[in-house]
Amino acid sequence: MWMEEGLPDFFDIFSWKLVLIVLAAFIIRAWLKGTQFKEKVTAKALVAVVTGANAGIGKQIVRELNLRGAKVYMLCRDKQRGLQGAAELVHLGCNSSRLIVKEMDLTRFASVRQCAKEIQQEEKKIDILINNAAVMLYPKFKLTEDGHETTWQTNYLGHFLLTELLLPLLKAAPSARIVNVSALAHFYSEPIDVSTVDRRERWDARQAYARSKLAQVMHARELTRRLRRDEASSVTINACHPGLCYTRIMRHTPLAITPLKYLAAPFAWYLLKTPKDGSQTPICVAISNKLNGVSGKYYSDCQEKACAEMAMDDDVCQTLYNSSLEACGLGEWDTVSDARED
Numbered sequence: 001m002w003m004e005e006g007l008p009d010f011f012d013i014f015s016w017k018l019v020l021i022v023l024a025a026f027i028i029r030a031w032l033k034g035t036q037f038k039e040k041v042t043a044k045a046l047v048a049v050v051t052g053a054n055a056g057i058g059k060q061i062v063r064e065l066n067l068r069g070a071k072v073y074m075l076c077r078d079k080q081r082g083l084q085g086a087a088e089l090v091h092l093g094c095n096s097s098r099l100i101v102k103e104m105d106l107t108r109f110a111s112v113r114q115c116a117k118e119i120q121q122e123e124k125k126i127d128i129l130i131n132n133a134a135v136m137l138y139p140k141f142k143l144t145e146d147g148h149e150t151t152w153q154t155n156y157l158g159h160f161l162l163t164e165l166l167l168p169l170l171k172a173a174p175s176a177r178i179v180n181v182s183a184l185a186h187f188y189s190e191p192i193d194v195s196t197v198d199r200r201e202r203w204d205a206r207q208a209y210a211r212s213k214l215a216q217v218m219h220a221r222e223l224t225r226r227l228r229r230d231e232a233s234s235v236t237i238n239a240c241h242p243g244l245c246y247t248r249i250m251r252h253t254p255l256a257i258t259p260l261k262y263l264a265a266p267f268a269w270y271l272l273k274t275p276k277d278g279s280q281t282p283i284c285v286a287i288s289n290k291l292n293g294v295s296g297k298y299y300s301d302c303q304e305k306a307c308a309e310m311a312m313d314d315d316v317c318q319t320l321y322n323s324s325l326e327a328c329g330l331g332e333w334d335t336v337s338d339a340r341e342d
């Protein structure tokens with residue numbers, strides 16, 4: 001008997017509690033997803049270049065830029081995976097005549113040069129360059145064919161070379177923007193000592209990642225300084241943190257190992273951003289009208305944030321820049337602009 005009386009009560013309490021819990025879960029989830037970029041700004045007639053474009057955050061960046069009217073070059077390590085990514089984007093409503101897949105492996109300077117050369121032959125200007133590709137916690141110390149540590153070359157040096165090679169095209173656009181997808185992890189980097197980055201001794205996967213991401217922020221600041229010296233140039237360069245996203249970047253971590261993968265999946269799905277959420281800040285930095293002329297800054301959640309203290313030392317940024325030019329086989333800056341077009 002008591003059951004019949006107790007039942008409605010129980011459900012009454014249960015249901016409003018349930019409603020509250022569900023509501024709270026939605027609010028927390030919305031907060032975790034972070035700021036979404038909603039500005040009505042077109043990308044019509046713009047030419048964009050995105051690295052690591054076949055998956056994760058890069059693919060979502062390509063999608064948004066294409067939907068807003070841009071012609072997008074998708075630079076991918078593997079042509080086949082690139083074409084597959086493009087086909088998926090077309091399926092999601094992108095315009096295929098404005099999606100161009102190019103092969104570019106950042107761990108091979110020759111491949112970066114070849115790719116930059118092809119783009120130079122096809123385009124007169126580039127409005128947006130997004131350096132997004134990366135490996136994280138690559139498990140072993142390995143030198144590339146160019147003699148550099150793999151994470152350092154993939155995340156930093158390869159992009160450094162690409163940026164330098166595309167600079168003439170970027171300068172040819174009315175107001176070009178370079179966006180580097182860095183990471184919060186750059187805060188955890190030790191000071192960069194270029195004389196030891198390519199050495200096996202004391203190599204550490206976490207430091208290798210943090211360091212490459214710190215170098216990106218430093219590059220933004222030094223390149224800004226250099227571009228500002230050149231008054232005719234209207235190229236801007238900013239770095240950003242996309243937020244923690246559920247993508248394949250975890251592939252080299254224990255979280256990708258089978259039993260753990262399935263256990264962690266529901267938590268990751270709830271707690272981490274989607275790749276689309278992660279693409280919001282890079283897109284904002286690439287096209288928002290609010291950032292006209294802004295350069296050398298670091299963004300997170302579509303807002304300017306302070307970057308690591310270490311990236312604020314101009315001398316250190318300059319030293320890194322000089323040694324990176326050398327590491328990529330490029331000459332002095334002021335004389336290099338013609339030489340690097342070959």
Ligand SMILES: NC(=O)c1ccc[n+]([C@@H]2O[C@H](COP(=O)([O-])OP(=O)(O)OC[C@H]3O[C@@H](n4cnc5c(N)ncnc54)[C@H](OP(=O)(O)O)[C@@H]3O)[C@@H](O)[C@H]2O)c1
Nearest residue numbers: 052056057077105106107132133134183244245247248249
């Ligand atoms: N996910 C996060 O939580 C998070 C947090 C902070 C920062 N970020 C940054 O966000 C960016 C995008 O990460 P994501 O999460 O989208 O990662 P992802 O899903 O692993 O995508 C990385 C992309 O980079 C490409 N790539 C890797 N090595 C390459 C190489 N040698 N040459 C050319 N392309 C290469 C990959 O190509 P393949 O498909 O061929 O491997 C892939 O397209 C990265 O810069 C990362 O540091 C991510």
Ligand SMILES: *[C@@H]1O[C@H](CO)[C@@H](O)[C@H](O)[C@H]1NC(C)=O
Nearest residue numbers: 045069070094095096097098
């Ligand atoms: C795709 O974009 C091109 C160039 O902007 C345009 O001419 C064409 O009509 C678009 N195609 C579709 C199906 O919207």
Ligand SMILES: *[C@@H]1O[C@H](CO)[C@@H](O)[C@H](O)[C@H]1NC(C)=O
Nearest residue numbers: 156159160180216219220238
């Ligand atoms: C972007 O990264 C490239 C290479 O990692 C570097 O040359 C450039 O200065 C960086 N720019 C920003 C804004 O971090």
Ligand SMILES: *[C@@H]1O[C@H](CO)[C@@H](O)[C@H](O)[C@H]1NC(C)=O
Nearest residue numbers: 315316318319320322332333
């Ligand atoms: C970097 O190279 C430039 C040009 O050669 C030079 O003027 C500058 O002093 C160098 N900076 C550092 C910190 O080595």
